[in-house]
Amino acid sequence: MGKKNKRSSAAATTPPPQSDLSATSNGGSDEKKKKKQKIKQQINKQVPNELPTVSIALPGSIIDNAQSFELATRLAGQIARAATIFRIDEVVVIDSKSTEADAPCKLEDNPDEEESGAAFLIRILKYLETPQYLRKSLFPRHNSLRCVGLLPPLDAPHHLRKHEWAPYREGVSLKGGNSSDCGGTLVDVGLSKSVTVDQTIEPGKRVTVAMGSNRNLDAVVQRQVVSSSKPREEGMYWGYKVRYASNLSSALKNSPFEGGYDYVIGTSEHGVVVKASEFTLPSFRHLLIAFGGLAGLEECVEEVKDLKGKNVRDLFDLYLNICPNQGSRTIRTEEAVFISLQYFQEPIDRVLPRYEHGTLNV
Numbered sequence: 001m002g003k004k005n006k007r008s009s010a011a012a013t014t015p016p017p018q019s020d021l022s023a024t025s026n027g028g029s030d031e032k033k034k035k036k037q038k039i040k041q042q043i044n045k046q047v048p049n050e051l052p053t054v055s056i057a058l059p060g061s062i063i064d065n066a067q068s069f070e071l072a073t074r075l076a077g078q079i080a081r082a083a084t085i086f087r088i089d090e091v092v093v094i095d096s097k098s099t100e101a102d103a104p105c106k107l108e109d110n111p112d113e114e115e116s117g118a119a120f121l122i123r124i125l126k127y128l129e130t131p132q133y134l135r136k137s138l139f140p141r142h143n144s145l146r147c148v149g150l151l152p153p154l155d156a157p158h159h160l161r162k163h164e165w166a167p168y169r170e171g172v173s174l175k176g177g178n179s180s181d182c183g184g185t186l187v188d189v190g191l192s193k194s195v196t197v198d199q200t201i202e203p204g205k206r207v208t209v210a211m212g213s214n215r216n217l218d219a220v221v222q223r224q225v226v227s228s229s230k231p232r233e234e235g236m237y238w239g240y241k242v243r244y245a246s247n248l249s250s251a252l253k254n255s256p257f258e259g260g261y262d263y264v265i266g267t268s269e270h271g272v273v274v275k276a277s278e279f280t281l282p283s284f285r286h287l288l289i290a291f292g293g294l295a296g297l298e299e300c301v302e303e304v305k306d307l308k309g310k311n312v313r314d315l316f317d318l319y320l321n322i323c324p325n326q327g328s329r330t331i332r333t334e335e336a337v338f339i340s341l342q343y344f345q346e347p348i349d350r351v352l353p354r355y356e357h358g359t360l361n362v
Contacts, residue, residue, distance in 0.1 A: 050258060051232055052352045053286050056083065056341075057092035057251045059293040059300060060118025062333045070147050072117075076124035077151035078334045083125075084154045086341040087237045091125055092251045093118050093244055096293065096303050111142045120144050122242050129239045130170075130206070131159045133190035137172045138206060158231070158238050162191060165215055168208055168231045168238075171195070175203035184222050193217040197225045208238075248300040249307055251290070252315065261288040266297050266316035267340050269331075273324045281347045289340060290316070291333050 058079070066072035083091050095118035115123065123144050128151065130138055139145065153159065158170050171189035185201045186194045189209055195217065197209055208231065210224040231238040245251035255261050263284040281287070292300055301307045301315070313319045322343045323331060331339070 050285060051229060052284065053089040053257060054087070054348060055090035055092060055255075055261070055286070055288045056088055056291065056337065057094060057245065057248075057288060058291040058333055058337065059094045059096050060116065060121045061096045061293045063117030063120050065294055070150065072120065073124065073147040073150065075334055076121050077128065077148075079121070079337060080125050080128040080154060081152065082334070082337045082341055083240045084129075084156050086345060088240050088341070089232075090241045090243060090256070092288070093122050093125070093242065094248055094251050094300065095244065095246050096300065111140065113143065115144050118244065122244060124148060125240075125242045128154055129156070129242070131190060133162075133188070134170060134172050134206065137188070137204060154239075156239050157236055160190060165211065167211060167234070168226070168236075169211055171197075171207055171209050173197075173201040173203050173205045173207060187223075187225075191217060195223045196221070198222045199225050201225070247304045248290070248297070248315075249304045252288070255286065255288075257286045259285065261286045263318075264288045264290065264316050265344075266290050266312065266319045267322055267336060268292060268296050268298070268312075268319060269321050269323075269326075270296070270298070271313075271319040271321040273321050276322075276343050276346075279343070279347050281344075281351050283351055287348070289344065291336055291340070293333060 062075060063072045066075050079091070082088075095116065097116055097118070123142065127135060127139055127145060127148060132153070157166075158168070160166055160169055169189040169191075171187035174186045174188055174194060183200075184196045184198050187197050187201075187207060187209055188194050189211075195209065195211075197207070201207065207225045208228045210226045210230070212221070212223060214221050228238065241256075243256065245254065252261065252264060263282065263286075265288070267289065290297060292298070298312050301310060301312045307315070322340050323336070
């Protein structure tokens with residue numbers, strides 16, 4: 001969301017009928033819509049047991065526009081907080097400065113080297129998502145992290161305190177941590193003592209451990225290493241993943257989920273206006289909500305050779321203005337993320353009630 005352009009009063013105040021939103025916003029034909037719907041139905045049949053997800057995508061260039069290092073860090077912290085509060089499963093960081101299509105993200109190994117906006121944002125997002133007791137083991141000292149102590153904690157369900165017992169805990173495998181008593185590997189899970197897991201794991205690897213019912217840490221008990229998606233399968237929110245995308249096209253196409261994103265929403269002041277009370281979402285498996293930077297998603301399209309000349313609306317199932325009649329000329333991306341995720345919260349929960357706020361056994 002950037003500078004607000006004048007639009008006709010009809011476009012700004014009269015939303016199109018909900019059933020026609022996709023065609024109105026994207027200029028697509030009925031035939032194109034039917035084809036898309038058919039593909040989505042086929043995807044849903046192929047992966048019926050796959051957990052539904054909600055992802056957000058935003059450009060790393062928002063970091064470059066911050067006026068100071070401290071403000072850049074706070075901005076990254078706001079994105080992390082928003083993703084956690086609204087239970088986002090994946091954050092995609094788009095690198096508008098990448099010159100290579102589908103290039104991997106290059107995080108600087110030199111702790112004193114300055115990073116690009118995208119790499120900086122990725123590092124801080126990953127750092128904040130990691131439980132506090134694991135950060136020293138998983139994140140070596142780096143210049144980009146020098147102000148993270150100023151940020152409020154995410155306090156996510158997997159950020160457990162030492163006195164809390166939960167069905168699962170995040171841990172890190174320890175160096176020289178082969179257990180002589182019963183085999184396996186010693187893992188630090190943030191309790192007063194490390195636990196033994198049932199696998200041999202190289203040191204420094206983050207794992208999700210099923211803690212079981214035996215709370216006696218002195219007992220010779222092997223805990224089980226499980227997939228990081230296991231807590232989600234049982235209805236718990238377990239943090240977000242971070243993915244790097246070299247451009248907008250890569251963000252949309254290179255989904256880590258089988259079948260890709262089956263519903264994609266672009267947010268822009270130039271999008272259609274629908275009242276929050278009237279907005280509904282179709283059934284989906286993997287939803288992606290995309291945000292633009294200083295000049296909006298339109299600029300993200302112009303930066304990609306393959307997309308130049310294309311209408312930005314054609315890239316999305318819905319191109320939406322979630323904050324019409326704004327009082328400020330501009331809405332910053334981090335503000336747009338909070339506004340949009342609040343706007344989408346109820347429509348998403350109506351389609352898929354995802355997580356319960358489980359209580360911890362203390």
